[in-house]
Amino acid sequence: MSLTCTPLHPVLGAQAHGIDLTQPLSAQQVSAINAAMNQYAVLVFRGQALTASQQIHWMSHFGEIDIGLKRVFKRPERLGDERLIDISNVNAQGQVDRRDSPKNLSNFANQLWHSDSSFMKPRAAYSLLHCLITPSWGGNTEFADLRHAYDTLDKRTRRDAEGLQAEHYALHTRLLLGDEAYTDEQKKALAPVVWPLVDTHPGSGRKLLFVGAHARQIIGWPTAESRMFLQDLLEHATQHDHVYAHEWQPGDTVIWDNRSTLHRGRRYDISERREMRRTTINDDEHAHLT
Ligand SMILES: [Fe+2]
Numbered sequence: 001m002s003l004t005c006t007p008l009h010p011v012l013g014a015q016a017h018g019i020d021l022t023q024p025l026s027a028q029q030v031s032a033i034n035a036a037m038n039q040y041a042v043l044v045f046r047g048q049a050l051t052a053s054q055q056i057h058w059m060s061h062f063g064e065i066d067i068g069l070k071r072v073f074k075r076p077e078r079l080g081d082e083r084l085i086d087i088s089n090v091n092a093q094g095q096v097d098r099r100d101s102p103k104n105l106s107n108f109a110n111q112l113w114h115s116d117s118s119f120m121k122p123r124a125a126y127s128l129l130h131c132l133i134t135p136s137w138g139g140n141t142e143f144a145d146l147r148h149a150y151d152t153l154d155k156r157t158r159r160d161a162e163g164l165q166a167e168h169y170a171l172h173t174r175l176l177l178g179d180e181a182y183t184d185e186q187k188k189a190l191a192p193v194v195w196p197l198v199d200t201h202p203g204s205g206r207k208l209l210f211v212g213a214h215a216r217q218i219i220g221w222p223t224a225e226s227r228m229f230l231q232d233l234l235e236h237a238t239q240h241d242h243v244y245a246h247e248w249q250p251g252d253t254v255i256w257d258n259r260s261t262l263h264r265g266r267r268y269d270i271s272e273r274r275e276m277r278r279t280t281i282n283d284d285e286h287a288h289l290t
Helices: 027-040 050-064 101-107 145-153 155-161 173-175 184-188 223-237
Strands: 004-005 014-017 042-045 084-086 124-133 141-145 163-169 194-195 198-200 207-209 215-220 243-246 255-256 261-265 275-282
Touching: 004 027, 014 027, 027 042, 027 050, 042 243, 050 275, 084 141, 101 173, 124 184, 141 145, 145 207, 145 223, 155 223, 194 198, 207 223, 215 223, 255 261
Parallel strands: 014 042
Antiparallel strands: 004 014, 042 255, 084 275, 124 255, 124 275, 141 243, 141 261, 163 194, 163 215, 198 207
16 A cells, blocks of 8 residues: 545645554555655554554654654653554553542643654654544644744845744743652753754754744743744744644544644643544654654
């Protein structure tokens, strides 16, 4: 079978057809998917239920699966394999979790525009989210293309952003949400990293504006000025016309490139069960992204 894509939005995102996610991929299929990712940044596969091991196996075609923040948080998890990130409001005992639980705190942090693991080196390349159970209302995931954000910047702002470096900190989003209960050990394990504000996407060669909720400081700038500039750029990148909003159905699989996009979850009724599984690969020497 060969991959075909139908665009879902004028800027980014396409629905992918012709790939059975339960089957191993040929080298040609891997490169076709990478080429489509370089073009559309977000690919949507509809109506293919995946087991946990099928999801891990499929994602492994593109690199080694990373466990992200689990290195630091080490919370009890209900999904057996640590390579699966449980994007749900369900606790380790299988019950919908308390409104004020750490699990829901992570869910709220996911509702800020971000690129997965931008606070780490290496950062995330692809993330894949597979949908199992949707709530009756809300819970979309929205995506914005950072290359389009760069292309549509006015000349003056583009010149101002060029050559700057921004510090990304994992706990910045948590602190914004009023969560400060971290040990010194955790804080040290999550030391901030620095990325160029204007970067080049390796797959497409296009320039991009690497912003997001983890970016807290432009190196060498006063904090207030730097946070306002980052906020302005984030607003520009995520303006309504630039955003593809994915409405989930059980059996959906969405894969995106964290190096060229931002995403955020949208509000839903957290007393209703929502279950998704994420797998992520990093932009490192194990990645197969061409
Ligand atoms: Fe995310």
